[in-house]
Amino acid sequence: MTVETRLITESDYPDWLRALSTGFLRPPVFTDEEIAERRASMDLDRVRGAFDEGRCVATYRSFPQQLSTVGGARLAASAVSNVTVSPTHRRRGLLSRMMNAELADAKERGERVSTLIAAEYPIYGRYGYGPATTTTEWSVDVPRAGLDPRRSGPDDGGRVDLVDGTDVRKLGPELHQRLAAAQHGVVDRDELWWRVNTGAVRMPAFPWTEPFYAAYRAASGTVEGLLTYVADDKWGDGKQPLNTATVRDMIALTPAAERALWHFVCSIDWITTVRSGHRAPDDLLAHLLPDPRAARVVTQADFLWLRILDVPAVLEARTYPTSATLVLDVRDSSSLAAGLFRLDATPSGTTCTPSSQSPDLTLDVRDLATLYLGDEPATRLAARGHLDEHRPGAAALADTLFRTGRRPWCPDVF
Numbered sequence: 001m002t003v004e005t006r007l008i009t010e011s012d013y014p015d016w017l018r019a020l021s022t023g024f025l026r027p028p029v030f031t032d033e034e035i036a037e038r039r040a041s042m043d044l045d046r047v048r049g050a051f052d053e054g055r056c057v058a059t060y061r062s063f064p065q066q067l068s069t070v071g072g073a074r075l076a077a078s079a080v081s082n083v084t085v086s087p088t089h090r091r092r093g094l095l096s097r098m099m100n101a102e103l104a105d106a107k108e109r110g111e112r113v114s115t116l117i118a119a120e121y122p123i124y125g126r127y128g129y130g131p132a133t134t135t136t137e138w139s140v141d142v143p144r145a146g147l148d149p150r151r152s153g154p155d156d157g158g159r160v161d162l163v164d165g166t167d168v169r170k171l172g173p174e175l176h177q178r179l180a181a182a183q184h185g186v187v188d189r190d191e192l193w194w195r196v197n198t199g200a201v202r203m204p205a206f207p208w209t210e211p212f213y214a215a216y217r218a219a220s221g222t223v224e225g226l227l228t229y230v231a232d233d234k235w236g237d238g239k240q241p242l243n244t245a246t247v248r249d250m251i252a253l254t255p256a257a258e259r260a261l262w263h264f265v266c267s268i269d270w271i272t273t274v275r276s277g278h279r280a281p282d283d284l285l286a287h288l289l290p291d292p293r294a295a296r297v298v299t300q301a302d303f304l305w306l307r308i309l310d311v312p313a314v315l316e317a318r319t320y321p322t323s324a325t326l327v328l329d330v331r332d333s334s335s336l337a338a339g340l341f342r343l344d345a346t347p348s349g350t351t352c353t354p355s356s357q358s359p360d361l362t363l364d365v366r367d368l369a370t371l372y373l374g375d376e377p378a379t380r381l382a383a384r385g386h387l388d389e390h391r392p393g394a395a396a397l398a399d400t401l402f403r404t405g406r407r408p409w410c411p412d413v414f
């Protein structure tokens, strides 16, 4: 049986969407309106499929993305999404064919990294991707948190106001730009993201529940935070409220905003549980509660995966807290990014160039991805057997160079 993998054409698109839903175990039916809406957001030059006797049996898409690195610079990324192979055609190498073609194209286009959110951990390491951020979700037992039940609002001169989706579409993009400049690991959100996530565009495959939105304004009058949450209207047999508030999105540009919005959602009458949604592992939430043990971690897992395509460009793009030199031997089974590189880092600027010196550290390109945004120290990678140290102290030096004060965080699934 010959199965062809290729970029799709306009006429393939409805069948491609059907295959995508089939692979994600969602009902494979679409209205004409949904087909048109989804088609408008896709650049067919970056949409691949596999075809068997004319029927689409695998899907794969990439789109241009900006990834915030340490220090606030944005890296041109190729974001990979919509990866499926129909259950009739699994484990015949279709994903590998589409992935290898797309990574070569991304490198050719000059994209520095490829990014994705992995459905399952074992899939993408073989293609040079490594987990680069961690996601944490907390469940807060509100009655145990110890917040003052008489609390009526922020005590810092700021205020929290309920707003609507139109306000969020106006306020959100600028707040998100500021978040992206301050927080490494953040990926950009386009206009469609804001429309879909405020209900302005609705897709039958993703039933919409209108959420509540709240904005925090500092005493200066500047909006510094936005919160989106839903509640489930649950009551106990004894007529006690047992509502869970689930946070869909929270942007907090300052610790004051973070504090005000967490305290707000944990103080809403009838809410006895708060689910935090995808947060950074070092989110302040637990420690903003008088009793931090009221916040229990319910999810802790890898989140954003990175595939470095251009080692010098990527290493030069981020900032480093101190001056040091390291020679890295980067291994890459596909040869897209392999090489020996000398990193001369300083707080005011960094160069990374091919080198012929003997290496201080050897690591696979996927482990460089895990090191890159500062989520995992080099010494821990060495302890796990993922990094070889050739010069004593080199791994500890890499810790100093790559670690960051706050952990990287990617708020979005894509």
Ligand SMILES: CC(=O)SCCNC(=O)CCNC(=O)[C@H](O)C(C)(C)COP(=O)(O)OP(=O)(O)OC[C@H]1O[C@@H](n2cnc3c(N)ncnc32)[C@H](O)[C@@H]1OP(=O)(O)O
Binding pocket: 023, 024, 080, 081, 082, 083, 084, 085, 086, 089, 090, 091, 092, 093, 094, 095, 096, 097, 116, 117, 118, 119, 120, 122, 123, 126
């Ligand atoms: C970014 C995203 O979109 S994440 C979403 C990914 N999609 C899904 O999880 C949907 C359900 N799963 C699928 O559609 C498919 O199983 C896919 C896309 C994950 C894999 O597609 P396949 O065509 O079966 O993969 P392919 O045959 O190219 O496999 C390549 C290698 O990866 C391995 N592999 C593939 N999928 C998995 C998996 N889920 N777990 C472990 N190993 C896997 C294969 O065994 C093979 O290993 P080998 O090189 O040692 O022989």
